[in-house]
Amino acid sequence: MKIRCQKSDLLNSVNIVLKAVPTKTTMPILECLIIEANNYGIKLIANDMELGIETMVKGTIMEEGIVALNAKVFSEIVRRLPENEVYISVDENYTTEIICEKAKFAISGRSGDEFPSLQEVERENPLTLSQFTLKEVIRQTVFSISDNESNKIMTGELFDIKNNELRVISLDGHRISIRKIIMKEEYEERKVIIPGKTLNEISKILSGEVDSFVNIFFTDKHALFEFDDTLVVTRLIDGEYYRIDQMLSSDYETKVTINKKELLSCIERASLLIRENDKKPIIIRVSDNNFELNINTSLGSMKEDVDIVMEGKDIVIGFNPKFLMDALRVIDDETVDIYLINPKAPCFIRNKEQSYIYLILPVNINVGA
Amino acid sequence: MKIRCQKSDLLNSVNIVLKAVPTKTTMPILECLIIEANNYGIKLIANDMELGIETMVKGTIMEEGIVALNAKVFSEIVRRLPENEVYISVDENYTTEIICEKAKFAISGRSGDEFPSLQEVERENPLTLSQFTLKEVIRQTVFSISDNESNKIMTGELFDIKNNELRVISLDGHRISIRKIIMKEEYEERKVIIPGKTLNEISKILSGEVDSFVNIFFTDKHALFEFDDTLVVTRLIDGEYYRIDQMLSSDYETKVTINKKELLSCIERASLLIRENDKKPIIIRVSDNNFELNINTSLGSMKEDVDIVMEGKDIVIGFNPKFLMDALRVIDDETVDIYLINPKAPCFIRNKEQSYIYLILPVNINVGA
Secondary structure, X not given: OEEEEEHHHHHHHHHHHHOOOOOOOOOHHHHXXXXXXXXXXXXXXXXXXXXXXEEEEOOEEEEOEEEEEEHHHHHHHHHHOOOOEEEEEEOOOOXXXXXXXXXXXXXXXXXXXXXXXXXXXXXXXXXXXXXXXXXXXXXXXXXXXXXXXXXXXXXXXXXXXXXXXXXXXXXXXXXXXXXXXXXXXXXXXXXXXXXXXXXHHHHHHOOOOOOOEEEEEEOOOEEEEEEOOEEEEEEOOOOOOOOOHHHOOXXXXXXXXEEHHHHHHHHHHHHOOOOOOOOOXXXXXXXXXXXXXXXXXXXXXXXXXXXXEEEEOOEXXXXXXXXXXXXXXXXXXXXXEEEEOOOOOOEEEEOOOOOEEEEEOOEOOOOOO | OEEEEEHHHHHHHHHHHHOOOXXXXXXXXXXXXXXXXXXXXXXXXXXXXXXXXXXXXXXXEEEOEXXXXXXXXXXXXXXXXXXXXXXXXXXXXXXXXXXXXXEEEEEEOXXXXXOOOOOOOOOOOOEEEEHHHHHHHXXXXXXXXXXXXXXXXXXXXXXXXXXXXXXXXXXXOOEEEEEEEXXXXXXXXXXXXXXXXXXXXXXXXXXXXXXXXEEEEEOOOEEEXXXXXXXXXXXXXXXXXXXXXXXXXXXOXXXXXXXXXXXXXXXXXXXXXXXXXXXXXXXEEEEOOEEEEEEEEOOEEEEEEEEEEEEEXXXXXXXXXXXXXXXXXXXXXXXXXXXXXXXXXXXXXEOOOOOEEEEXXXXXXXXXX
16 A cells, blocks of 8 residues: 555544544454555544444555554654655555655554454435534533443433434433434434444534534444544444433423523532532522522532522422533523422423423432521 | 632632642641731741742731631632632631622631741842743753652752852753853852752742742752742752762764754654653664664654754764653754764753753663664
8 A cells, every 4th residue: 555645634534533443442453543545545444343433534545455553653653743745655564654754654554354344334314414513412411421331221312303303312310411403304203322422422523513514324223424524333222212201391380590600600619619429419599589509518618699580489409519510511591491399309401492401300408407 | 817809819829829738748737728817918828848838918907817728628619709809707716708799608727826837038148030030940950850759869959059150950860951040140159959849839830020030048958939929938958969060071072963843853753652661762873964863662663864964973872762852842942952972971962152051861772783
């Protein structure tokens, strides 16, 4: 193989496929990335068996071929090359020369034969979203997946497609995050569970532009994301997702309308008094159009009032402050509505259109205290 | 005690004294900072027994007093307060209320009685430098102190004052860094060894402005740095420093003049092929006005040429690339002169005025190879 390309193009593509190189693996070949030059162009490939990425590099092919190179070593070399044209040539023993200006590296490569190829996914009937929308919806929901591998389903997000509506849902046993997107077209009904790790990696690669698009293709076991010059293939998580609709309720006893930024800063300050592994809740007391937040830990106590508009009954309720902060940080509205029922029932943060719903379970507190 | 001050002023001062709060200590009182309000003003103090810092906070005193507060908790609270006036009041049990806008924290404090006061240093005959100069000279030398506590002297820097010249020197057994500063006044001869850790912390606090000054006072055992509204007291390291003048030589067999940035990038690229704990040297071959850098490790090999102007004999010599990079990174000149004698003798990077001298020992290589 003999190719040449610009350092910046090569580095961009290397950074994309790096997302699918596992940090720990029992299969050393997976620590490699593949460079393949043939009549389709120059392609980089990486695959950690759950997530696989292929992306094209602009460049010129002088001789076709394929090689597997240690991804970490190759990427660090490329990163430090001068900003100029890079020549890569591979000999019959897979020794790979990388030449840029006066720098000349030689590293040993291996044949790409052992490398597991990406799962083929038929490209028919894609779901199409803007890169911006997909990147945002991941950010707005992925924080509430569970990282406990013993419950595989909770480590993924449900993509629930029905007519022209996509709902993206995550939950971890303490909270549920739901974002609803209205699409331009109608789609076949479909529910798939996509690994959260994959979505995190995809969101890092997406440019996030409003006028670039992502096509998503599904099979029973896999999903393929196609955007720019990149293909990302991921396994889906097997099983049936939780029936969340029966957990959602529109009833409430108390409705609080509050400035989001003020509330978030106030909870952030309160959480300073919580040390790691300390499960102290914040206590919220809503009464007479006043919202009082209290916390009391071994480090000290804090009390702060926040202005609100309220509707309904007074209530005293406790929360894990992290769960409130996670939700508030991904809501872009200036004011939010919080719906409460009683100190043991979940609270809901949602807007009128229900384009977002964040359900958070309260923490038991001794209300008499 | 009752005081009020602006959050930003308080935070600045807290950040300064935090540098003297130890992360690990067997004396819990040292994890505190002191707030003292008396007729001199509002003062914050921290002390880790080697390094002590005092700084003033602008503000108003309604009631004098003193309290010791956990530095970590207090600083995190202050950091998150709204940008507004902060009221601090301490009751007779040292419970401390911190109030800013609607946020009201209460944390428990302790009496300042147990807290070790800073060593008194008589303020006579200071050495005066601009903040810029002191900050720069620390940056340009402190990287080559040793972190091996078994040889205490190597963990500090020699400040060698003679007439109107200050030389700052550090060494770690493999290299020596020397910076010479010409001062406006003549000073008494004096040699002191200042702990490298102290210098690192001071350099973080210094604003680095050319027209702000630092006064440095010395006793046999301590040095006091006075600048802005801050006093830093440090213990000195006991003992006699190495006689470095006899290690410096002006003789050379080969002189290489080279573009600093090109050389540095080239060594940085070569060092990519070195894994941690791998002691592979880079090999430099100087001949016929050509400078060829080679490295060969388990990860691969690299070769690169750099343009030079040379004088004297050809030479092949090996170096630990880190030592060359450390020195080159703190030299601001566009081109540097490197003086070489033979493959076993130290190399010198120095300018004509000898305002900097970096001595680096070579690594033994098999020159026949």
